[in-house]
Amino acid sequence: MSARREVISAAGGVTNAADGGSPPASPAVRGGDFIFVSGLTAVDRQSGERVPGTTASETRLILGNLKQVLQAAGSSLDQVVKVNVLLHSMLEAPNMNEVYVGFFPDPPPARTVCGARLPDGVKVIIECTALVCRI
Amino acid sequence: MTEKLQRTAITPKNPLLNASRAGNLPHVPGIRVGDYIFLSGMVPVDPQTGERSHGPIAEQVRMTLSNMRHMLESAGSSLDRVVRVHAVLADIAHMAEMDRVYREFFPSEAPARTAWSMQLRFGNGCEIECVALAN
Numbered sequence: 001m002s003a004r005r006e007v008i009s010a011a012g013g014v015t016n017a018a019d020g021g022s023p024p025a026s027p028a029v030r031g032g033d034f035i036f037v038s039g040l041t042a043v044d045r046q047s048g049e050r051v052p053g054t055t056a057s058e059t060r061l062i063l064g065n066l067k068q069v070l071q072a073a074g075s076s077l078d079q080v081v082k083v084n085v086l087l088h089s090m091l092e093a094p095n096m097n098e099v100y101v102g103f104f105p106d107p108p109p110a111r112t113v114c115g116a117r118l119p120d121g122v123k124v125i126i127e128c129t130a131l132v133c134r135i
Numbered sequence: 136m137t138e139k140l141q142r143t144a145i146t147p148k149n150p151l152l153n154a155s156r157a158g159n160l161p162h163v164p165g166i167r168v169g170d171y172i173f174l175s176g177m178v179p180v181d182p183q184t185g186e187r188s189h190g191p192i193a194e195q196v197r198m199t200l201s202n203m204r205h206m207l208e209s210a211g212s213s214l215d216r217v218v219r220v221h222a223v224l225a226d227i228a229h230m231a232e233m234d235r236v237y238r239e240f241f242p243s244e245a246p247a248r249t250a251w252s253m254q255l256r257f258g259n260g261c262e263i264e265c266v267a268l269a270n
Contacts, residue, residue: 002170002268002269002270003170003171003268003269005215005216005218005268007244007245023245024234024237024238024241024245024248025220025245025246025247025248026244026245026246026247027247028247029218029219029246029247030218031170031171031218031219031266031267031268032169032170032171032268034218036218036219036246036247036266037247038247038248038249039248039249039250039251084249086249086251114253116251116252116253117227117251117252117253118227118251118252119227119230119250119251119252120230125249125251127247127249129219
């Protein structure tokens with residue numbers, strides 16, 4: 001039997017499409033026992049609008065949205081195994097970390113942080129892979 | 136009763152698309168393990184010649200995603216089994232154009248995706264990797 005693939009469409013907080021249409025990505029997809037979450041940017045969960053801010057405020061908004069996305073997918077922040085964080089500037093890494101630590105259990109997930117060119121002037125993108133709680 | 140997972144390399148049916156072997160690079164195009172397929176970053180290689188093809192970004196993205204489809208189908212999977220995509224551009228200004236072509240390949244129930252820009256090798260305009268479910 002092949003592993004189950006399920007799009008988690010009820011979840012909010014995904015990257016807006018660069019061309020103004022609906023995003024060409026699902027917020028999260030379940031594949032087997034894992035949840036794959038898209039790179040999230042700082043958006044208002046209700047309106048889907050971008051909420052530009054500081055690295056710290058964008059990180060806080062994203063991780064709050066990530067919590068909701070994971071819950072909608074039958075997972076949670078303490079089931080996350082790997083996080084990738086993209087920052088517009090690595091000089092901002094301490095500001096991201098300060099907010100980040102409050103969201104994850106001890107021990108926190110594995111993580112990679114990179115500086116990169118991000119679309120639409122966003123300062124932070126965070127994606128993760130998590131385990132499903134309900135099998 | 137955990138079975139030991141087998142790790143097998145994926146070989147494209149079209150040998151001209153085995154870019155890493157052609158370039159004597161230290162990676163394979165993809166690995167299958169258990170229910171999952173992990174593909175290397177796919178780049179715009181012309182399936183007729185095996186050469187890199189650096190036309191307009193829309194063509195590069197189309198060629199790259201066609202090669203991804205070929206690679207997945209060579210492994211008995213398909214684009215609709217993809218759960219996670221990393222889409223990297225050399226130029227962040229090409230995001231909307233990439234999205235436009237990307238939708239042709241993932242018209243509905245799209246995978247989770249993170250897209251950004253950073254330096255790419257060999258003058259490639261895009262590099263796209265994915266995780267998919269095996270069939």
